[in-house]
Amino acid sequence: MAQDKRSEMDSDPLIRMEGITKRFPGVLANDSVDLSIQEGEIHALVGENGAGKTTLMKILYGIYSKDGGQIFFEDELVNIEDPKDANNLGIGMVHQHFMLVPPLSVVDNITLGSEIAHRGVLDREEGKRRIQELANDIGFEIDPEAKIEDLSVGVRQRIEILKVLFREAEVLILDEPTAVLTPQEVESLYEILNNLQEQGKTIIFITHKLNEVMDISDRVTVMRDGKEVGTKEIEDTSKKELANMMVGREVLLRVEKEEPELGEELIRAENLTVTNDEGVELVSNVSFSIREGEVFGIAGVQGNGQTELIEALTGIDKFSSGTVEVQDSDLTNVDGKRIREEGVGHIPEDRLDRGMITDFTVTENFVLGYHTFERYSNRLFMKLRNMDKHAEEAVEEFDIKTPSTKTLAESLSGGNQQKLIVARELSQQPKLLIAAQPTRGIDVGAIEFVHKRLMEERAKGKGLLLVSSELDEIVSLSDRIAVIYEGEFTGMFDADEISKEELGVYMTGSKRQDKEEVRRKALGKVTLQE
Amino acid sequence: MDIFAISTLLATIRMAVPISLAALGGLFSESTGVINIALEGIILMGAFAGTIITNATGSPLLGIIMAVVAGIGMALIHAIASVTFKANHIISGVALNLFATGVTFFLALVLTGGSQISVESTLPKFLGVSPVIYVTIAIFFLSGFFLYRTRLGLRLRATGEHMAAVDSVGISVTKMRYLGVLISGALAGLGGGYLAIEQANFFTKGMSAGRGYIGLASMIFGKWTPWGAAGAASLFGFSQALQFRISIPFVPDEFLQMLPYLITIFVLVGAVGRATPPAEDGNHFLKEG
Numbered sequence: 001m002a003q004d005k006r007s008e009m010d011s012d013p014l015i016r017m018e019g020i021t022k023r024f025p026g027v028l029a030n031d032s033v034d035l036s037i038q039e040g041e042i043h044a045l046v047g048e049n050g051a052g053k054t055t056l057m058k059i060l061y062g063i064y065s066k067d068g069g070q071i072f073f074e075d076e077l078v079n080i081e082d083p084k085d086a087n088n089l090g091i092g093m094v095h096q097h098f099m100l101v102p103p104l105s106v107v108d109n110i111t112l113g114s115e116i117a118h119r120g121v122l123d124r125e126e127g128k129r130r131i132q133e134l135a136n137d138i139g140f141e142i143d144p145e146a147k148i149e150d151l152s153v154g155v156r157q158r159i160e161i162l163k164v165l166f167r168e169a170e171v172l173i174l175d176e177p178t179a180v181l182t183p184q185e186v187e188s189l190y191e192i193l194n195n196l197q198e199q200g201k202t203i204i205f206i207t208h209k210l211n212e213v214m215d216i217s218d219r220v221t222v223m224r225d226g227k228e229v230g231t232k233e234i235e236d237t238s239k240k241e242l243a244n245m246m247v248g249r250e251v252l253l254r255v256e257k258e259e260p261e262l263g264e265e266l267i268r269a270e271n272l273t274v275t276n277d278e279g280v281e282l283v284s285n286v287s288f289s290i291r292e293g294e295v296f297g298i299a300g301v302q303g304n305g306q307t308e309l310i311e312a313l314t315g316i317d318k319f320s321s322g323t324v325e326v327q328d329s330d331l332t333n334v335d336g337k338r339i340r341e342e343g344v345g346h347i348p349e350d351r352l353d354r355g356m357i358t359d360f361t362v363t364e365n366f367v368l369g370y371h372t373f374e375r376y377s378n379r380l381f382m383k384l385r386n387m388d389k390h391a392e393e394a395v396e397e398f399d400i401k402t403p404s405t406k407t408l409a410e411s412l413s414g415g416n417q418q419k420l421i422v423a424r425e426l427s428q429q430p431k432l433l434i435a436a437q438p439t440r441g442i443d444v445g446a447i448e449f450v451h452k453r454l455m456e457e458r459a460k461g462k463g464l465l466l467v468s469s470e471l472d473e474i475v476s477l478s479d480r481i482a483v484i485y486e487g488e489f490t491g492m493f494d495a496d497e498i499s500k501e502e503l504g505v506y507m508t509g510s511k512r513q514d515k516e517e518v519r520r521k522a523l524g525k526v527t528l529q530e
Numbered sequence: 531m532d533i534f535a536i537s538t539l540l541a542t543i544r545m546a547v548p549i550s551l552a553a554l555g556g557l558f559s560e561s562t563g564v565i566n567i568a569l570e571g572i573i574l575m576g577a578f579a580g581t582i583i584t585n586a587t588g589s590p591l592l593g594i595i596m597a598v599v600a601g602i603g604m605a606l607i608h609a610i611a612s613v614t615f616k617a618n619h620i621i622s623g624v625a626l627n628l629f630a631t632g633v634t635f636f637l638a639l640v641l642t643g644g645s646q647i648s649v650e651s652t653l654p655k656f657l658g659v660s661p662v663i664y665v666t667i668a669i670f671f672l673s674g675f676f677l678y679r680t681r682l683g684l685r686l687r688a689t690g691e692h693m694a695a696v697d698s699v700g701i702s703v704t705k706m707r708y709l710g711v712l713i714s715g716a717l718a719g720l721g722g723g724y725l726a727i728e729q730a731n732f733f734t735k736g737m738s739a740g741r742g743y744i745g746l747a748s749m750i751f752g753k754w755t756p757w758g759a760a761g762a763a764s765l766f767g768f769s770q771a772l773q774f775r776i777s778i779p780f781v782p783d784e785f786l787q788m789l790p791y792l793i794t795i796f797v798l799v800g801a802v803g804r805a806t807p808p809a810e811d812g813n814h815f816l817k818e819g
Contacts, residue, residue: 063698084700099695101688102809112688113699117681 012075014039014202015060015091015171021068022055029055031226032069037171042193042203044213047223047246048443049415050401053206054096056223057173061093062086089171092164096175098156099163102149107131109148110163134165138195140188154185161192172196174205178212179441182302182469190216208246208443210239222246247445255451255476258459263292264327266432266463267344268523272322274308274487282308284487286322288522290432295454295464297478297495299471301507305487306467307349310436313465314346315339316354326432340369345430347421349437349467351414355421358410362402363391365409366424373428390427398423399449415442422450432463439473451477471500482522485509492521538771540659544729546760546767547666548573551721552745553752553759554673555714559605560754561677562710563690563810564612567623569718570742571630572604576722578634581647581733590653594662594723601719602712604630609711613704616814627742635735646734649727660728662720669717674756686710690808693815703815718742740791747794753805762797769793 013036022030030052037043045053058064060071062080071078073089080086086093100109107127116123116130128144135142140158148156157177164172178186193203193216207213213220214234221231222245229245267290274283283305290296300306311317313324315336324332326342339346348354356365367376367387375390376383391405400419402412409417418441425433438454439447454477458464468474474481475495483491483506490512493503505511552569559566579600584593604626611622638645653661677683689696689706697703725741726733744766751765752758773786 082700083698087700095698099692099698101692101695103691103806104684104688108684108688109695112684112696113701115681115684120680120682122679122681122684 013037014074016072016075017056017060017069018072019069020056020059020066020071022052022059022064023067028226030059030066030069033223033226033228035221035228035231037202037204038219039202040197040200041218042197042205042216044217044220045204045206045223046208046210046213046220046242047229048208048445049413051223051246051443052226053223054175055226057093057175057204057206060086061091061173063093087167087169090169091171091173092167092169093173094157094160094164094175094177096179098160100148100156100159103147105145105147106142106151106159107144109159110144110166114167131162131166134162137199138165138192140192152185153180154182154188157181157185157189158192161196170200171202171204174203176206176208176441178207178209183471184301186212210242210444213242214239224248243444246443255455257455257476260295260458260479261293261461263461265289265291265524266327267465268325269313270323270523272309272312272324273320274305274312274317275320276308282487283312283319286484286487286489286522287519288482288489289524290463290465291524292431292461292463293458294480295458295466295478297474297481298465298467298484299474299481299503299507300467300469300484302469304484304507306436306484308487309484310346310349310434310467314344314348314434336369337372340428340430341373343429343431345425345428345433347425347433347435347438349440351417351421351440356409356417358417359408361406361408362395362400362412362420363387363405365420366391366394366405366427368424370424370428394420394423394427398453415446418442419446419450422453426453426457430462432465433457434465434467436467437469438466439468439470471503475500475503480521482518483507485512488515489518489522492518538768538775541771541775542764542768543663544659544767545770546764547663547729548721548725548741549745549748549766550670550760550763551666551717551724552742553748553763554670554756555717555721556746556749557714557752557754557756557759558673558686558710558717559714560710560749560808560811561686561690562707563693563808563813564609564707564711565619565623565812566605566608566711566714567620567742567746568604568608568626568630569623569714569745570738570740571623571627572601572715572718573722573725573738573742574630574634574736575604576601576719577726577733577737578637578722579719580723581649581726582637582641584727585647585650588651590649590651590727593649593727594653594720597723597727598716598719601715601717601722603715604719605711605715608715609708613707613711619812631736634733638733638735646732649731649733652728652731660724662724662728665720666724670756670760677756682709687808690810693810693813697815697817707815718745721745744790744794747798750805750807751797754807765797766790766793 015037017035020030020033033056035056047053055064059066062082062085071080078089107124110131111127116126131144177189181189196203217234219231219233220242222229222242224246270287272283272286273281275281286309288296298306308317312319315334318333326344329342331339331342352358356368371377376387388405395402395405398419400423401416422438439450454464466474466477478495481493481495481498482489483503485507491506492513552573555569556566576597580593580597583596584590608622608626611617612619635645638647656664677687685701686706686709689703693703748762748766749759751762769790773789777783
């Protein structure tokens with residue numbers, strides 16, 4: 001049925017948004033935006049961070065009130081003032097930051113606000129039954145009694161989707177659904193979305209990952225600076241065209257990389273092991289060495305020990321055995337301050353958790369971690385003028401979109417927050433930069449910029465340890481690539497001798513190289529052929 | 531020594547009633563994420579209002595009801611300040627406690643010329659103890675059912691953990707918080723009324739003597755569950771009962787009277803361990819858009 005509807009693209013749209021305008025103090029978030037959604041289609045809404053995609057959808061879902069424009073549902077003018085109105089029209093939204101209550105069970109979360117109850121007393125059995133039914137319909141298993149806090153991000157997202165379906169939504173809005181998912185989870189999300197489409201549901205999903213747009217959607221609308229730039233059938237467009245529409249200029253999707261000029265050894269890590277409180281090894285016997293002018297990439301599916309390795313390297317956690325030397329200084333299990341003093345920078349995996357304090361200003365965040373350095377403080381006082389001056393220079397240089405350096409970091413978009421962290425770490429001129437997911441959740445234009453900056457550092461003879469779940473990023477930036485699987489390096493390659501597909505095989509553990517050989521190659525010694 | 535006698539048990543229960551009601555009140559309030567340290571002042575206000583009305587009408591039942599009403603009134607002020615006007619929950623609570631201390635003492639002086647007022651009649655005993663004790667036990671059963679088995683209970687608990695999620699499904703966070711705070715006022719008010727009318731048979735200035743705070747400690751020790759709170763309150767009740775019942779040679783009685791407060795400190799620093807309070811405790815709900 002859905003297929004029939006899709007083929008009649010010329011029929012009247014299910015939802016028509018016309019001339020939608022929304023102002024926030026100092027920003028025109030939506031500037032007379034038009035959007036039409038056909039019944040039964042998967043419609044991607046793409047654009048850079050701050051382009052106004054989420055704002056537009058929050059207006060459709062009734063979270064924001066619009067300052068101008070009209071919304072038509074099935075050709076009738078509708079007034080959506082709060083999420084309840086949207087729910088009544090059959091519109092549901094899966095938020096980027098999940099709206100789930102962690103200590104409560106799956107059934108309580110899904111039914112919250114639309115509880116099945118008799119005279120106020122909950123009927124959880126009936127709730128569980130209906131949830132199982134819904135889950136079966138779109139093809140996955142779920143334990144309705146599990147507590148949310150015990151579930152993975154991927155499962156939580158499914159619960160958010162179930163929550164929307166439980167309210168009998170016909171139109172599902174998903175706000176950057178893949179931002180938090182592992183590649184496998186993304187695959188199963190695609191399956192779910194396809195199943196939903198087969199059931200006749202209409203899906204709008206916000207993203208800035210162009211691969212996803214090409215993979216899953218029927219049509220795509222591009223937004224830039226609060227305006228709609230155009231809507232395309234997916235067959236009639238390309239990644240390149242969409243990227244140019246998003247950024248408004250030619251974008252390089254490939255990173256330009258010069259031949260490496262290797263210098264001295266910067267860091268030598270041997271036999272690193274991290275164990276958790278229960279004594280389980282999360283990182284086992286990892287060794288590597290990085291030289292000046294070299295990018296050492298670590299590829300792996302999230303949760304295979306990357307996070308623990310990085311956190312122990314940067315002084316957040318501790319190694320249970322092994323040694324780390326940065327140019328003759330022993331930096332094994334020293335604190336983060338000492339590590340920074342030795343010229344090792346760190347772009348953390350999770351910018352909100354580890355990278356910044358959102359209640360602090362741009363300037364304060366810019367010096368965070370370096371605030372005890374002589375240029376920003378003496379023994380008693382902060383050197384505020386210096387801090388401001390340097391922050392302003394960085395905002396300029398890194399094109400961080402903020403009203404001023406005194407703005408709180410929380411009011412910056414995700415991409416600009418990430419740029420601020422990258423700016424902070426690079427401005428301190430580290431010898432070695434440890435970058436974990438340096439472009440997570442940021443848009444094409446910003447990714448291009450960050451990649452360019454990282455390559456400039458490499459050309460200057462800096463070393464880079466790169467951890468990323470984006471294979472494209474690993475392959476295009478790295479000189480050498482290690483694959484981490486269940487806490488061990490299971491493969492070690494020169495970047496030009498390995499394909500993404502081959503890396504994928506190692507990342508899932510289906511194949512592994514000889515341990516000794518991996519170790520030798522990772523430490524940069526010449527492999528002895530037998 | 532007769533500390534294990536039935537009389538000690540009864541004394542423990544009597545002592546535990548106001549503490550457990552305060553603990554349960556704190557639990558209801560914090561279920562919705564509103565910290566209510568005004569419980570101390572609410573107990574005092576309940577005790578005062580209960581005493582005055584009992585003496586004025588000759589009906590201890592009306593006195594108890596008035597204590598509950600006074601508790602709700604105090605809680606309403608706390609809700610208006612901390613929910614509607616988004617004042618700091620602690621500051622609002624401290625202000626109410628100071629207010630209760632001052633106003634009850636002042637009114638007691640104005641009305642009777644002294645700081646202590648005897649209660650002229652009490653509720654008829656049922657099987658040898660105050661009927662309020664049975665009511666308290668029933669309230670605990672009802673609260674357990676209400677919080678964990680009913681629609682409204684689920685909504686209250688969800689509010690204290692994730693306000694934005696509650697709002698996103700069309701439930702009013704403000705209404706839930708008012709409800710939680712007002713219930714807490716009613717319960718602590720009842721505890722105050724019991725304390726003056728049924729237990730002490732008099733009102734005196736500052737007679738809550740930390741029971742509101744010990745109630746909050748019980749709530750934490752009981753890991754924010756009704757039965758945990760009841761158990762913890764009983765422990766504190768026992769320690770209060772004990773102080774009148776034992777004497778140790780060479781140890782001044784004053785040290786024994788410190789017992790409940792010392793236990794509070796030890797419990798809070800040691801035994802609680804990993805109990806996590808509701809995630810939204812002390813937060814304000816700021817709606818976007």
